[in-house]
Amino acid sequence: MLYHLLAPLAKQHIIFNLFNYITFRTAGATVTALVMAFATGPWIIRRLRRGGVGQVIRAEGPSTHQEKRGTPTMGGLVIILATVVPTLLWARLDTRYTLVAVVATLWMGAIGFLDDYLKIVRGKSQGLVARWKLVGQISFGLALGIFLVTWPFVPSMATETQLPVFKYIFLTLPWPLYIAFTTFVVTASSNAVNLTDGLDGLATGLTAIVAGTFAVFAYLFGRFDASRYLGVMHLAGAGELAIFCGALMGAAMGFLWFNSYTAAVFMGDTGALAIGGALGAVAIMLKAEFLLLMAGGVFVAETFSVILQVNVYRWRKRVRGKEYADGHRVFRMAPLHHHFEKLGWSEPQVVMRFYILGFLCSMLALATLKVR
Numbered sequence: 001m002l003y004h005l006l007a008p009l010a011k012q013h014i015i016f017n018l019f020n021y022i023t024f025r026t027a028g029a030t031v032t033a034l035v036m037a038f039a040t041g042p043w044i045i046r047r048l049r050r051g052g053v054g055q056v057i058r059a060e061g062p063s064t065h066q067e068k069r070g071t072p073t074m075g076g077l078v079i080i081l082a083t084v085v086p087t088l089l090w091a092r093l094d095t096r097y098t099l100v101a102v103v104a105t106l107w108m109g110a111i112g113f114l115d116d117y118l119k120i121v122r123g124k125s126q127g128l129v130a131r132w133k134l135v136g137q138i139s140f141g142l143a144l145g146i147f148l149v150t151w152p153f154v155p156s157m158a159t160e161t162q163l164p165v166f167k168y169i170f171l172t173l174p175w176p177l178y179i180a181f182t183t184f185v186v187t188a189s190s191n192a193v194n195l196t197d198g199l200d201g202l203a204t205g206l207t208a209i210v211a212g213t214f215a216v217f218a219y220l221f222g223r224f225d226a227s228r229y230l231g232v233m234h235l236a237g238a239g240e241l242a243i244f245c246g247a248l249m250g251a252a253m254g255f256l257w258f259n260s261y262t263a264a265v266f267m268g269d270t271g272a273l274a275i276g277g278a279l280g281a282v283a284i285m286l287k288a289e290f291l292l293l294m295a296g297g298v299f300v301a302e303t304f305s306v307i308l309q310v311n312v313y314r315w316r317k318r319v320r321g322k323e324y325a326d327g328h329r330v331f332r333m334a335p336l337h338h339h340f341e342k343l344g345w346s347e348p349q350v351v352m353r354f355y356i357l358g359f360l361c362s363m364l365a366l367a368t369l370k371v372r
Contacts, residue, residue: 002028003092022219022239025090029243030250032086037254041078045258045265048072053120071263074116075255076271079204080109082251083244083278091243096153097285101244101278104140108190108277111136112269120268137190137273141183144281148182149175153285154235162287164294164365167231167372170287185289190276192299195306195335197272200263201256202337202351206298206358207275208252213295213362214282215245220369221286231372233287241282248278261348291368297361298354302335309334 003019010017018024049072084102091098115133152158159178160170173181197203220226222239255271258264267275283292293300309330317325332342340350 001089001093003090004094022222022242026215026219026242026246029086029090030246032089033082033247033250034254036085037078037082037251038257040081041075041255041258041265044075044078045072048074048265053116068263071266073120073266073268074113074270075259075265076109076112076267076269076274078255078258078265079248079251079267079271080105080274082254083248083274086247086250087244090247091240095237095240096151097237097240098244100144100147100285101241101281104144104186104281105274105278107140108137108186109270109274112194112271112273115269115273133269134187137187137277138183140277141186141280142179144186144284145179145182148284149179153237154233157233157287160233160287161289162233162291164290164368165371170233181289182284185284185292186277186280188303189280189283189292189296189299190273192296192303193276193279194269194272196299196302196337197267198335199337199341199347199351200261201259202354203272203275204252204256204259204267205351205355206296207279208249208256209355209358209362210279210292210295210299211245211249211252213365214279214286214288214292215242215249216366217286217288217291218242218245218282221288230369232369235286238286241285244278245282248275261351291365294368295362295365296358297364298358302337305331305336305339306334 003025006016007019008016010020053072053074083105087098087102093099111133149158157170159175160172161181163169163171193203193207196206218241219239220230221232221235222237222242224234224236227234252275255267259267279292279296283289312330313325316328320328331339333339337350337354340353341347345353
């Protein structure tokens with residue numbers, strides 16, 4: 001909005017020329033999101049506490065987590081608000097990149113909100129039944145895939161995606177497979193963030209790291225000179241996604257103020273699904289799905305630990321019996337962060353060490369730009 005209002009005034013005063021620079025608007029969106037999260041966080045937390053919107057703690061979870069019972073959840077509303085509003089304020093609104101990113105955040109956030117509402121406000125322990133939650137996630141993935149195939153941002157590369165490390169080598173998929181691939185990425189990324197959101201500040205801090213990394217990717221891919229120099233696909237207009245990613249990073253950092261140990265509020269599925277859907281949509285639009293796999297390595301590890309734990313347990317139970325399976329699990333508890341808690345790591349230790357690993361994964365993803 002500010003771009004459309006103030007950039008044309010650059011002819012009258014040079015200071016308004018700043019709004020033509022994506023870097024300036026990205027910084028503005030990041031700071032605005034941070035301040036908005038600080039400003040709205042206490043009010044939203046009070047409303048959640050007053051409404052009795054408290055976290056439900058699984059009985060089978062670590063015993064140390066039982067003291068968190070009743071902590072306000074659905075705090076993801078802070079992240080959504082502090083991401084969407086600064087994006088609409090600082091980004092260009094005449095580009096589909098911005099609009100798709102905002103729609104992804106709101107769509108997936110709405111699914112998470114409904115799940116939290118049914119689980120906590122209405123007292124239904126299972127929330128939105130898993131299969132219906134999955135239907136909502138898949139529906140957005142299908143809609144996004146169909147949209148990108150029908151109205152591609154780069155017509156000559158509608159169903160292609162970039163491969164890390166390799167220069168000008170793209171993976172081309174038939175359009176039905178590309179739609180399925182898009183659906184998988186969105187669904188997997190939203191569930192990965194949701195599974196990681198099990199410790200105070202864990203998913204929030206990792207979100208800030210990955211969002212900051214993709215802000216860099218968006219800026220570079222959107223510049224013709226930088227993309228040509230680095231040997232990556234040039235996506236005209238994609239630089240506006242740097243503003244969205246900056247807003248998401250600022251919103252996550254602002255929410256971390258309230259969500260760090262010991263948390264005053266949890267993001268719930270409202271925030272986790274919105275973040276995962278947003279990151280997945282950004283990666284798809286940047287043709288950088290495999291870079292998301294690298295930058296979000298901790299999210300991937302958390303998800304893989306659950307898949308491995310469940311499937312190995314079922315196999316051992318079928319082959320050797322329940323007693324053997326109960327005594328021979330791959331991890332002491334899944335997702336992975338609970339395994340390290342069971343090993344004796346304190347919650348802040350797990351979170352900080354996972355932050356370090358998340359930063360390392362993001363640096364490796366960024367390093368692929370120069371390895372090409």
